[in-house]
Amino acid sequence: MKPDVPKWVIPAFRFPGKWLVLCFFLLYALTLKAQQEKLDYRTTDSLTLKYYLTGEWDSLIRVGKASGLDYYWLNARMGYAWYAKGKYGRALRYFKKALINNDADPFSLEFYAYSSMSLGFSEQTSAAIGSIIQSNPERLYPLSPYPQSGAGGGFLQSTASSVLNPSEIDKEKNIYGEAALPGSGPYFYGYGSLALSPKLIITPGFSYLKTHNPFRAAKADTLLFSADNNYHETNLHLTMTWVPRLCWTVQSHLRLSGMNYEFSTVSYNPAHNSFSLATNKRKITDYAGGLKLTHYFGDLVISTDASWHSEYDSSFTQAGINLYYYPFSDSRLIYGAGLYATFHNNNAGIAVNQSLSLNLLKNLWLTGAFTLGNIEHKSFADGWITYNADFKISRTTSLSILFNLNQSISASVQWTNLKCKGQRIYYSTFTDTMFQDFAYHKNSLSLSIYWKW
Amino acid sequence: MVKKWFLILVSLTLFVEVTGQQSRLQEAFSQSYKLESAADYKNAVSVLSQVYEENNYYLNLRLGWLSYLAGDQTHAVAYYKKAIKLMPLSIEARLGIAYPLSVLGNWDQIINYYLEILKIDPNHSLTNYRLGSIYYNRGKYDKARVYLEKVVNLYPFDYDSLLLLAWTKLNLGQYGEARALFQTVLLNRPNDESALSGLSKIK
Incomplete structure (x- = not known):
């Protein structure tokens, strides 16, 4: 029943x-549940050490999480497990916790630096490297634990405008033009680094940019002409990075560029009181080379660089010194100041820059850059001299998201927005003092793929 | 009259209870020493846990030490922290907490506790020496020198402090002072390998 x-x-x-x-x-x-309750310090420590030595990362993470303990070695092992799985964000979190317990241990500092490097957080990388130097001044490190190659591409969109003597502008008499430089268009790049020795890395690379620049000229708000200018730029790069000691980095770079562009000019014929537009095509080969020395003093980074650039009809030399403050204890803030001197054949300039970057959210940085003064001196063959002084404020916002496809391949999407406003003051022995307002705006969206080998 | 007898009875009961608790504590402590000398740290902890009172400094201190020996570092840290809270000027509890913290690798916390000791007793030689050795191992020779010089001034013929200060000076490039210190070490321990090795680096 x-x-x-x-x-x-x-x-x-x-x-x-x-x-x-x-x-x-x-x-x-x-x-x-009984197993979880057994996860006291001794069990956790011996199990995580065993898993760390055998490379059983999933088991290590499971045990570490279940224990709920917080001590240096556990955090360091958990960080390494996530690092080995290619989850650099989580690795960073655990290495940070480990460093709260022991901020001088080179193991966590080193992998904190590598995790930051993998996430593209160059500021945090520098800060961590600075701290390694403080605790281990004699220790030598390779630049990166693995050679890396990367390729990517994106779309650049920019606009620029400038108005001469805005307070006195007489649109009835003046022609004014607006050009988007370098315009909007796609770009591609690729590079592959090769470690010749643990301290010497050579990185060849290329980049290509194709933009379209609309040009328009107007008189008294009446459009006179418009033209579509095109710009192609191909660059070949070769960078050699030598790290003789951890606190020193010596970088030399060579660049060979081929530029092919169309540009438009407006000319005025007083005899006929008429305007004409001419569009020209030009091919330019440009090359540049330079040397950069960086020295880390804990939270302070000083870099000096000198470079030489050819231009289609002249050349110039630039030398500068930059000072950055990356407080390791608060890696959400970076302050930088720099002094640059430029020498042309008949032209010399000096610029003082300051910048402040704040990490608002995980991947969101807000950067404010302020040029205190960019003073240039120009002398001309017929004896007159001009001085220019630029004052500008720019703001950069960037958002980047990193995806780890597997242990060696990762991809990132980055959006950067730059807005700059400024004023240039001209003083000349030949003409009156003039003011020019200028502004530019740049948006870029890029997708990159990195491959570690 | 009844009230008087009642009060006497209550007082006696309390006295018996207090002395009983005291003798239970003494018995538990005594047993814990026996178990500790037999290396049975787990049972030593369990004996004291049976008479545990949260506000008893001595119990917390002893349990901190025994838990450390038993390998239970997280509990050891917790007991020592309670002891420090109960006796805020205790140097011994701060010296004690350094043991489990060192096993856990939490060296920054150790430095903080040692600095607290030096606030209480700036000339505490053991703490000055240990801080000196932590900074030496971190390669911060300038900081190490400050603490080690203090110990060597207080104990000018102490082998460990002399030797560590000599190596610190050597790393700071103060070769003359390093040589003199290594030679003093050799007076304390003739043919000391470390001192001889240090001297060979200066020559």
């Missing part, structure tokens, strides 16, 4: 055999 089963019992368990299954699950759950 069928037993009288109450209606509230779940149908699947109306037969006695099913109760065995339920009991089994209950027993399993209790065993699991």
